[in-house]
Amino acid sequence: MIKINIDNKNIGVEKGRILLDVLKENEFMIPTLCYHKNLSLYGSCRLCTVEIIKEGRSSFVTSCNYPIKGEMVVKTNSNEVIKIRKMLIELMLARCPNVKYIKELAKKMGVEKTRFPLQHENCLLCGLCVRVCDEIVGAHAINFSDRGLDKKVTTLFNMETDLCINCNECVKVCPTGEVEFLVKKYSKTPDRIASGHRLCAGCAESIIIRQVLHATNNPVIISNATGCTEVATTIYPYTSWKIPWIHSAFENAASTISGVEACYRVLKRTGRIKDDEIKFLAFGGDGGTYDIGLQALSGAVERGHDFLYICFNNEAYMNTGIQRSSATSKGASTTTSPAGIVIPGKKEFPKDLTEIMVAHRIPYVAQTSPGLYNDLIAKVGKAFNIKGPKFINVISPCPRGWRFDPEKTIELSKLAVKTCFWPTYEVKNNKYRITGLSKLIADGKQEKIQIEEYLKMQGRFKHLFSEKFKSIILEIQERIDLQWNQLKAKCGY
Numbered sequence: 001m002i003k004i005n006i007d008n009k010n011i012g013v014e015k016g017r018i019l020l021d022v023l024k025e026n027e028f029m030i031p032t033l034c035y036h037k038n039l040s041l042y043g044s045c046r047l048c049t050v051e052i053i054k055e056g057r058s059s060f061v062t063s064c065n066y067p068i069k070g071e072m073v074v075k076t077n078s079n080e081v082i083k084i085r086k087m088l089i090e091l092m093l094a095r096c097p098n099v100k101y102i103k104e105l106a107k108k109m110g111v112e113k114t115r116f117p118l119q120h121e122n123c124l125l126c127g128l129c130v131r132v133c134d135e136i137v138g139a140h141a142i143n144f145s146d147r148g149l150d151k152k153v154t155t156l157f158n159m160e161t162d163l164c165i166n167c168n169e170c171v172k173v174c175p176t177g178e179v180e181f182l183v184k185k186y187s188k189t190p191d192r193i194a195s196g197h198r199l200c201a202g203c204a205e206s207i208i209i210r211q212v213l214h215a216t217n218n219p220v221i222i223s224n225a226t227g228c229t230e231v232a233t234t235i236y237p238y239t240s241w242k243i244p245w246i247h248s249a250f251e252n253a254a255s256t257i258s259g260v261e262a263c264y265r266v267l268k269r270t271g272r273i274k275d276d277e278i279k280f281l282a283f284g285g286d287g288g289t290y291d292i293g294l295q296a297l298s299g300a301v302e303r304g305h306d307f308l309y310i311c312f313n314n315e316a317y318m319n320t321g322i323q324r325s326s327a328t329s330k331g332a333s334t335t336t337s338p339a340g341i342v343i344p345g346k347k348e349f350p351k352d353l354t355e356i357m358v359a360h361r362i363p364y365v366a367q368t369s370p371g372l373y374n375d376l377i378a379k380v381g382k383a384f385n386i387k388g389p390k391f392i393n394v395i396s397p398c399p400r401g402w403r404f405d406p407e408k409t410i411e412l413s414k415l416a417v418k419t420c421f422w423p424t425y426e427v428k429n430n431k432y433r434i435t436g437l438s439k440l441i442a443d444g445k446q447e448k449i450q451i452e453e454y455l456k457m458q459g460r461f462k463h464l465f466s467e468k469f470k471s472i473i474l475e476i477q478e479r480i481d482l483q484w485n486q487l488k489a490k491c492g493y
Contacts, residue, residue: 006074013068020048020063028076030063031085031105033092033175034126039135041065042127045092049084051075060084082109090114095121099176122178125151129170129179138445139163139436141374142170153179160215160381162424162435164374166414186214186373197240198232202399202406204413205229205312207370209283212310215380218277219243223257225288226250228319229312251292254300254309257282261305279384280307285396286327287317290353301362301389308383308390311353314398322401326351330479331472332460334401339463344472349479357391358427364390366426368435371413375424375436382426395422403459412457418449420484425491432490442488451477 001012006028013022018041023030033045043062050063053073060080075081089106094116096102102124106112125144130153133142141164145154155161171180192213199206205228213220221244224230230247233240248256261280267273284293289311297309316334317323324334330349333339337346357365364386368376376394383390395416399406414437416422423438440446452473455461464473 002068002071004068004072004074007076015069017068018064019050019061019066019068019074022068023050023063023074023076030076031109032064033105033124034128035064036128036131036173039128039131042131045124045126046088047085049081049088051078051081085109086111090116092124095119096124096176098122099124099178101175101177122176123153124176125153126175128173128175129153132169132173137165137167137169138440138443139165139167141165160374160378162368162375162378162426163439164372165437165440166372166374186211186377189214192220192242193233194240194242198235199228200398200400200406202397202409203228204314204370204396204398204409205285207409208310208312208376208394208396211370211373211376212281212380213243215377216279216384218279218384219275220279220281221257221260222246223248223253223260223280223282225253225282225284225293226319227285227288227312228314229283229285231319250288252296253282253284253288253293254297254307257307257309258300258303258305261307280305282307282309284309284311285318286311286313286315286353287319287325289313290327290351291325294353294356297391298360301357301360301391305389306387308380308392310380311391311393312396313353313393314396314401315350316398316401318398318401327353329461330476331455331464331469333463334460339469344463344469345460352483354391354393357393358430360389361430362390363388364426364428366392366424367394367422368392368424369395369413369417369422371410371415372417372424372436379426379435382428386428401460403462404457408457412454415449415454415457418446419451419454420448420480421451421454423484423487425487432487432492434487434491434493442491442493448484451480 031047033047034042043065048063089111092102093106093114097118133139193209223246257280315328322334323336324346327350328346331345333345339345354367364383366379397409397412417437424436425434434442441448
């Protein structure tokens with residue numbers, strides 16, 4: 001044990017312990033900002049500065065990253081220490097004059113104003129968000145960029161990133177609220193679909209639409225297959241759409257948008273249209289994509305039209321009465337595959353449409369979830385910037401058909417990924433890459449949850465927990481494990 005003297009109080013400590021931890025344990029009030037007990041030592045804010053005297057020599061150190069190596073005297077509130085802390089607070093107040101946390105800290109330390117020029121920033125560059133993302137979450141989604149006065153926290157190349165898993169750990173540790181502002185930035189941008197549509201409470205489709213349209217600032221033209229979104233957003237004579245939108249039939253959304261794109265190319269070539277930044281987008285449910293619209297989709301991508309097709313996969317024909325589709329999960333009870341004493345719901349495993357589209361050798365194919373909006377928006381943004389046909393399959397929980405509380409939509413969307421039932425990945429130019437939360441699971445940084453947790457949240461699967469049909473849960477788990485291992489192998493794991 002090493003004996004140290006802190007403000008005239010003798011304390012015995014083990015060699016190598018961090019000074020700030022000892023100070024806190026002994027109830028010395030030390031201001032901190034960049035310190036977190038579960039994160040690496042940083043010392044950027046320097047508010048925890050104390051004076052130490054060793055062998056008659058005085059020096060000032062940041063206590064949060066100072067290991068105790070020998071006997072010394074520590075002064076936590078000497079005149080010199082107070083002067084240093086007030087100077088630091090002045091600098092913070094100059095950088096972030098409108099941040100509540102900093103103003104309260106300044107008031108506690110008796111700093112009423114700053115003598116330095118105001119910068120009106122909201123981020124103190126404490127690094128808590130970066131460290132929690134790296135060290136606890138393991139996502140590495142954000143980091144510092146630039147230097148000096150231009151230094152800031154951002155994503156790689158300041159672009160939308162699919163590395164973020166929307167865990168909000170960065171928001172929890174941010175002392176100024178700047179990270180929360182960045183997380184909520186999409187709530188501040190105009191929507192291109194109006195509220196007041198007739199989609200059910202908790203429907204994932206409107207959530208997905210908003211996320212998709214946040215991925216670009218360019219003009220967008222949409223073709224929409226028959227389905228819940230088409231019916232609920234365009235009840236005559238009203239429309240929820242603030243951009244050009246077309247509905248023709250159930251099976252031909254891809255054909256319709258490919259015709260629009262072909263017309264656009266002709267108009268541009270003949271000089272009758274100047275805008276070369278229009279994006280072409282098709283929406284379809286699983287019935288209009290996996291089943292009745294598959295031929296049109298296959299033909300449109302084979303012809304090489306420059307458009308993005310997004311499938312709302314809610315695993316049934318929800319608009320017409322919850323009939324099973326080829327996307328419906330095995331064991332799910334629907335109106336055309338009802339669970340009873342004879343059959344356990346749908347008897348077949350769902351079609352893997354994402355891999356069918358990969359087989360078309362188009363430039364970009366991806367799978368994502370609205371519960372991980374950064375992953376979804378990043379993939380859509382990437383797709384919009386790629387020439388040629390693109391396809392993104394999005395799981396779309398339906399409270400009515402899946403039988404869960406509407407408030408659980410996002411939770412269920414995330415759980416689909418956490419169980420690897422719906423892994424998030426992309427295939428760009430035939431190269432596979434696992435993304436976001438699924439990558440953390442593949443890397444062993446997040447736990448893979450068993451499928452039972454996902455199934456028991458949904459009334460359509462409740463019969464599977466009976467003695468008669470419980471073996472089907474094991475079959476589903478085995479299928480998930482097999483496909484997950486196959487996907488990891490394709491991605492180089």
